[in-house]
Amino acid sequence: MRIHVYVTPKKTVLDPQGQTIRRALNSMGHPEIENVRQGKFFEVEVSDKLSPEQATEVLKKISEEVLSNPVIEEYRVEIAR
Amino acid sequence: MRFVVVVFPGSNCDHDAWYATSRNLGHEAQYLWHHDTDLKGSDCVILPGGFSYGDYLRCGAIAKFSPIMAAVKRFAADGGLVFGICNGFQILTECGLLPGVLVRNRGLRFICKDVLLTAATRNSPFTNEIPAGAKMRMPIAHGEGCYTADERTLDELEADDRIAFRYVENPNGSMRDIAGVLSAGRNVLGMMPHPERATEPLVGSTDGLAVFRSLVSACSAAK
Numbered sequence: 001m002r003i004h005v006y007v008t009p010k011k012t013v014l015d016p017q018g019q020t021i022r023r024a025l026n027s028m029g030h031p032e033i034e035n036v037r038q039g040k041f042f043e044v045e046v047s048d049k050l051s052p053e054q055a056t057e058v059l060k061k062i063s064e065e066v067l068s069n070p071v072i073e074e075y076r077v078e079i080a081r
Numbered sequence: 082m083r084f085v086v087v088v089f090p091g092s093n094c095d096h097d098a099w100y101a102t103s104r105n106l107g108h109e110a111q112y113l114w115h116h117d118t119d120l121k122g123s124d125c126v127i128l129p130g131g132f133s134y135g136d137y138l139r140c141g142a143i144a145k146f147s148p149i150m151a152a153v154k155r156f157a158a159d160g161g162l163v164f165g166i167c168n169g170f171q172i173l174t175e176c177g178l179l180p181g182v183l184v185r186n187r188g189l190r191f192i193c194k195d196v197l198l199t200a201a202t203r204n205s206p207f208t209n210e211i212p213a214g215a216k217m218r219m220p221i222a223h224g225e226g227c228y229t230a231d232e233r234t235l236d237e238l239e240a241d242d243r244i245a246f247r248y249v250e251n252p253n254g255s256m257r258d259i260a261g262v263l264s265a266g267r268n269v270l271g272m273m274p275h276p277e278r279a280t281e282p283l284v285g286s287t288d289g290l291a292v293f294r295s296l297v298s299a300c301s302a303a304k
Contacts, residue, residue: 012231013184013229014184014187014254016185016186016187016188016189016254017185017189020189066138066142067138069139069142069175069182071174071181071182071229071230071231072182072184072229
């Protein structure tokens with residue numbers, strides 16, 4: 001089973017990388033781009049012995065403890081179809 | 082006084098910390114590998130600067146799972162002196178021994194230069210020998226040095242006198258000009274500037290010595 005984890009900076013945290021990318025996109029002819037926030041994407045293979053619910057719980061725990069830093073980041077866990 | 086310097090894969094200021102404490106100040110200092118689990122009766126554990134585990138995932142995020150860190154956490158909980166410099170500071174925030182987090186510098190660039198900082202409190206084992214108001218010159222060398230925490234945490238740090246160092250001119254966007262913070266027990270310090278790289282006239286500054294001298298006097302007072 002394949003699970004996707006998205007880690008993104010919290011809305012309240014300044015994201016200078018995202019801002020720089022947004023400015024670059026604006027200057028290369030995309031004035032319609034109003035905001036960019038940069039995060040991380042993890043593709044995780046989990047044993048099929050686990051139910052999707054169990055796997056999601058495991059990944060939530062891992063995301064909380066390792067993949068994200070809850071001080072500045074939030075995460076989303078999705079089962080890949 | 083007995084110092085130990087923890088060496089992670091990717092540490093690169095470990096020798097500077099060893100030199101500052103042993104050759105320079107004449108105390109006992111030894112290296113410990115990150116797989117060690119015994120702190121060898123040390124009085125102070127130094128987590129040095131560098132790029133532990135290649136800064137993979139986030140700075141300091143992998144180092145917190147090193148075998149040695151469980152021993153460091155127990156040592157800190159018992160009141161032992163733990164001193165994280167640069168990457169060491171990042172490790173201490175990742176493993177929860179210090180609040181907040183170090184994020185990418187406001188200007189996005191890696192900054193490598195001398196800065197001026199002041200001790201924001203003299204009430205700590207790391208700052209007791211630093212003259213009040215003295216401007217100390219030390220190098221910084223980091224890409225992720227922007228100290229970030231929520232407003233409540235910052236207010237608490239100020240109310241509890243736990244901000245150890247402040248930048249005179251903020252180089253990286255750190256909230257409230259914070260360059261170093263103390264734990265609630267005041268026995269754990271993390272700072273981004275490098276006092277261990279400012280202990281010899283040859284390298285341009287000896288202002289960092291005051292931090293190590295503070296540790297020595299705190300340790301001898303406790304014995």
